[in-house]
Amino acid sequence: MTRIPQDRPGGPAPLQALTLDRLRRRTSMKWRTYPEDVLPLWVAEMDVPLAEPVVRAVTDAMEAGDTGYPAGTAYAEALAAFAGERWCWDGPAVERTAIVPDVMLGVVEMLKLVTGPGDPVVVNPPVYPPFYLFVTHMDRRVVEAPFGPDLRLDPGALEETFRRAVAGGGRAAYLLCSPHNPTGTVHTAEELAAVAALAERYGVRVVADEIHAPLVTGDARFVPYLSVPGAERGLSLMSASKGWNLPGLKAALALAGPASAADLARMPEEVGHGPSHVGVLAHTAALRDGTAWLDAVLAGLDENRRLLTALLAEHLPGVVHHPGEATYLAWLDCRALGLGDDPAQVFLDRGRVALSSGIPFGTGGAGHVRLNLATSAEVLTEAVRRMAAALE
Structure with a gap:
């Protein structure tokens, strides 16, 4: 029984x-x-x-009529504190962050910064279906580097895919799902360092969707992509959405490695107008007090x-x-x-x-x-x- x-x-x-x-x-x-x-x-x-901290933050905003446009860096500061306590990571640097409407729209904006129409974007199937939808709708090409039979990254397949992706001399990106949806795989520090090394060798820009980062259990340890050696040119998207069940309170953060800060600075100002101010308040409360x-x-x-x-x-x-x-x-x-x-x-x-x-x-x-x-x-x-x- x-x-x-x-x-x-x-x-x-x-x-x-x-x-x-x-x-x-x-x-x-x-x-x-x-x-x-x-x-x-x-x-x-x-x-x-x-x-309860999320409910309180949203209720207080309603009572105060605090339903305007988002402003400030409280969300990034809360994420930085959470990352330090949870993942022993001294990042993200608040000055290299930007609020975006949600993780997938943030992915689109990051890919626009580092690729052009027709450029390839590498993914690891089986993977979150919107990776295919959003990439193709923005006029990029999805290129698959399937997981191995152990449901983990296959370095050989990834290298061969990177090699083919840049063979024509154009730009290429790698949309990394970390932790992985749907398999629940948590990439190790060694695996992510190998990704960073391959990306640098072939000139592929890494954009990491790390929305499930708070939801790691047991003996596994989440490793932020931007924390591994060689990931300085990487970009990442994080959010409290999945960890605290907040998809209806839209907000996320784009993070840049030290060598990609200039790329993030080119993101159009109007992107930051898309997140919900109440969503930002809710996500901040979740990370800080939840x-x-x-x-x-x-x-x-x-x-x-x-x-x-x-x-x-x-x-x-x-x-x-x-x-x-x-x-x-x-x-x-x-x-x-x-x-x-x-x-x-x-x-x-x-x-x-x-x-x-x-x-x-x-x-x-x-x-x-x-x-x-x-x-x-x-x-x-x-x-x-x-x-x-x-x-x-």
């Missing part, structure tokens, strides 16, 4: 605090895309109440990973799952179940569970699904039972 985690002393843990009935009152994408008989474990929203809440969420995610492993072994032993070290997402290999390239559709139609199809994640995605772990143990258990029933 699979054990369901219990609440901790002092009240329910964040992932256990909300009933399904309360969650269904939400009007966001996760809860309005499918009918009420579907369990939604797809898009990256967490089933949690907000951290670490206890974050730690409670991380503990719950660890429990849910163990629970998912046990549930799959009990109900869906044909599914291959390598628990990730970061994010609240699980990448499930369902190819042995005989459900074709898109098992997510089968689980939706027959089991009434909404998962993310692996196909849009690029090479290696067919036959896979991405499952959102950031829910209660009860919902997760029911979802796996429904998925198993879909095979009957």
